[in-house]
Amino acid sequence: MCGIAGILQFTTSTDIIPEQILHRMGDAIAHRGPDDAGIYLSRRQHLGFSFRRLSIIDLSQAGHQPMITPDGNTCIVFNGEIYNHLELRRQLESAGYQYRSRTDTETILYAFDCWGESFIERLDGMFAIALWSEHEQVLRLFRDRIGIKPIYYAVQDQRFIFGSEIKAILATPYISPEVDTEALYHYLTFIHTPAPLTLFKGVRKLEPGHMLKIATDGSVSERTYWTIPSSPSGDVDMEDEDAVCSHLKSLLIESIDKRMMSDVPFGVFLSGGIDSSANVALMAQLMDRPVETFSVAIKGQEDTNEFAWARKVSRLFETHHHEIIIDDSGFLDLLPAIIHHQDEPLADPVCFPLYHVSKLARDNNVIVVQVGEGSDEQFAGYKSYHRMHALMTRWRWVSQLPRSFRQALYSALVPLLKFKKVDYRQNVIRNLLDGGPVYLSNALAFYDREKEHLLASTELARKQYPSSTEFMESAVSRFSAQDHPDFLARMIFWELKNRLAELLLMRVDKITMANSIEARVPFLDHKIVEFSMGIPEKLKLKNGVTKYVLKKSLRGLLPDEIIDRRKIGFAGSGKNMLTPEIFAHAKSLLLHPHHQYFNQEYVSELLSEYERTRINYTPQIWTLYNFELWHRYWIEGDTALQL
Template sequence: MCGFAGFIAVDNPSLRPEESVLQAMQQMMVHRGPDAQRVLVDQEHQLGLAFARLSILDLSDAGMQPMWSFDRSVVVCFNGEIYNHPALRKELESLGFVYTCGADTQTIIFAYQAWGIEGLKKLDGMFAIALYDFKQRHFYLMRDRLGVKPLYFSYGQGILTFASEIKALWQAPWMKKEISDVAAYHYLTFMVSPAPLTMFKGVYKLPAGFLLHLDAHKNIRFEEWYSPVTSLTAAEKKEYDSEDFCVERITQLLIESTKKRMLADVPVGAFLSGGVDSSLNVALMAQTGARIKTFNVAFADGAEHNEAHWARMVAQQFSTEHHELIISEQDAFDFYPRMIEHLDEPLADCVCIPFYFVSKLARDAGVKVVQVGEGADELFFGYPLYAQYKLLHDAGYGWSQKIVPNPLKKMVAALAKPLVHGSSARQQIVDHWAGNKHLFWGGALAFNERQKKHMFWYDRGYHDIVGDALLQKMMPGLSLLYDSSMIVDFHMQALRQRMPHADFCQQMLYLELKQRLPELLLMRADKMSMAASIEAREPFLDHKLVEFMFHVPAKLRYKHGTTKYLLKQVCHGLLPREIIYRRKVGFGAPTSAWFERGSFFPAYFNGVQQAHEQSSNDVMVSANRSGGAVQKWTLQTMWAWKTKEL
């Protein structure tokens, strides 16, 4: 894992790439690649590339980037790992390609030379890629299937600028900061700006499974090169009805995925909470015969988040070298400004704090690569909240929306108002039902539409449409109203086109794969692990496993009132029953305790709130001050970020 940045002229004949600009971009990401750095300047092609390396495969200088092809017709910068690099290497060598190093970057170059852009679609891994073809004058940016690795870009003043982190973009003198009101509006619901938006106007996230192509005629086009929705034959669909078949196949896929993610020339460790996901991951890593280091973090002032006892039990069972860390509110508070700095844009997930500390614990123990459990809850229906949504759906949410006339819906909603008063979640469900909106918007939400109407956007015109030509190229039909249901509608419409009869559980999974997982959960993992200069790998997000789970019927996802039912069947014989069936705790932080009786965060929250209330243009003047910990963390993170940026 590394970091890269750069720029290329699209329609700016006067651009002269300067090494000093590239070095400044590179220095903003040196935590992503502390082992070595390099820049490339090509005046003829008006191209500049900067790279910072975290050495994982082939630690020699031969694996350094930007990397050229032998004939110097192709150059690549790449962040991530290609897990099928050994298999592709054999195939490419059989075609006559000669390797000079063990780095997977050379496989990217050879795959492109052998098969063109279709060759990059053969890559199995987590990656963000920038590739330039000097002969064809074609330039590509490409993000992996599920969005494990970030990739940001901007197009302005005739220049395409790109980077692994937004902070690197600001080192280019033509880049200007301006906060996006519409992105901030959606952030308040989704706790992160939804792709392809960022919190800055004109700066975009390349969505998961997308590529950008700049051709020789300087035309920019986008392609969604991957979708988790695949087709099945009638015979294959019937197989999925068998629980035994599903358990056997999931087990096989997880074994393969875990083994692939052991590929490294440095030690590979694991984060171990003692929950089902991380414990199963450690069990499967142990089957490879490797001596594993495991890492656990707990809070001194949050007993409900302390799973150290269970982690020790698993570590003992598999004879790992186990490391633990206890952190306090002061530790979290002292890190908080650095957290805001590393995130680049607000991401309202308090898990960023323990994720950073457990990453640093691993790095201090000499580990550069860790396997983590991101994606398991989403794939295997692991949240109790999912079950609640499913029960509501099965009780008639969808069909009643279709048969009850709209005037009667509004009447029912008005009558229900006193019954749901004081519960924003219940009020939201009633509003969505009466407004013919989708029931499920995501597994983590902060503010609903009713609450956001009282904030500053409403005064400016709640239904003002914000136009964006580049965004429409990327995602045709995406409506940028000040209405977060439009984001949900866009993804659900795309799913209907690919799978007209998707059941409710498939709809939930698809939306999570398109929004919350890549932009919230995977970005907290990337940004916080990289802040400690380690690489996080997600064995539960192997694309073959994701595609398989997408077709598992709802009756097997949630069975006998058991969340994560199939994964728990996989665990039998590998883990003790008390680990498999203990109460779910989840990776979190005691933010409720911090806000209610903490020594640091209450005063900080009040201070940033008052500071922003003094500004007549502030986005949060009328925010719900009595919100719970999730809402307060969402607001606080927004305020802290805005203070830093402005």
């Protein structure tokens, strides 16, 4: 795992790239790679790469990047891991390529030289790749299929700038931090910024499964090389429950096995839930030494403390177990570091315990960890999936009524539905009546109708952006048009494309890399994703049981009490994290903002109602609070976050 950055100067400019700017970009992301650093300048000095290395495979200097082909034509900087690189290496060696290292970086370099752009379809792994062709005078960027590794870019003043993190781009003198108001509008709904937007004006994020091609004449083209499938892949009979479970288990074993490729110590973040426990169980079968496991809990939050479950799994599989109990009173002290490493606000308080358990792993010399992200999204593991599916089934008849009747009914109900706080049931019924989508996300802050109140009489209210509902619909409609998948499949598609890729995986990447450790995600092997998208909804939600097919596939490997236990979530929730001290801090900032994006009367009323009634407005408050912190840190330059 590493950090990459670079600049391409277009031919319309006579400037050359100063080395000190490349060094500055690398320094901004030094936490991603504390083991080595390097820069590269093309022959004409109009293309520059900067690199920071976290050594995982081939710890020698032979793995140094930027790496160049022997003929000097192609140069690469690469962040990630290619799990099938040995298989590809054998093919390339048979074709005559001679290796100088044991790295997967060199395999990518030769794969591009041998197969051209189509090489990307042969890679199995997580990656953000930048390749420069001296002969073509073309820069190419690639992001992995699922979006596990990020890559950001900006086109500004006759140059193209990119980096693993936005802070690398901001380290140049070419970009000044400003708020992208369209991104802010959608952040308020989704609690993160959906790709390709970012909250920094002029900075974009490459979408999962996409590549960019940038020429020195300034032309930029983008194409999709992989999309989330909407139909079954392979030859497994999806109506044969036992066959589906058997194949799923074999895919998971294969995925975990290949993700154990490492020349440094590795372990697992363990909660004692089904996903992390499956990681431990399968790794224990494949290893000849104890698995290193790590758990975190928050002091005083006994209802979310999962130590008993984690210890049970640790004893069962004889792991070398580590625990840390953190005090939420230290949250405010950690705020500047969290805001710095996130780049953009991720209105998810899990970043706090995740930071501590990542540091615990690093302090115990573990450099690579397996995590459980992606399982709930693919196999309908959240309660909201079940609730929404049941609600949609119960109210589906409404959408089949004549449109004129639905519109009349909607008009009659509008006066009764004008509440400022909208829950998912109200949103489903309302949208079934007026023809809107019934599902937006598993985690939301403000629905579009709530934003009308939040943004009333502000400059943002006068902007004519597509609603967040329309933003979501444009993506899901393209997916639905392929094979008209069922309702649950559309929900899962949107969660994989949006919330998983741009919230959960960015949370994992930014916070683990803040502690210089690499997180691998076995449930998000693209073969598992392709297979899971073809599994019918009746095997994901069955008789009220979420993740039914996954649970059945793991019986016999894990005890039933682990498989069937109540889902808690990673080290608590936002509701628990909004302690009196943190709420007081949030209130002091939100009532005295240094900007005019929100209607202050509405914000004040929201805070007062929360204090008075204790209605769960935590998602809304946490979303506004995180934006305020981000704005003060990145836009105003208050890096100490002083009140």
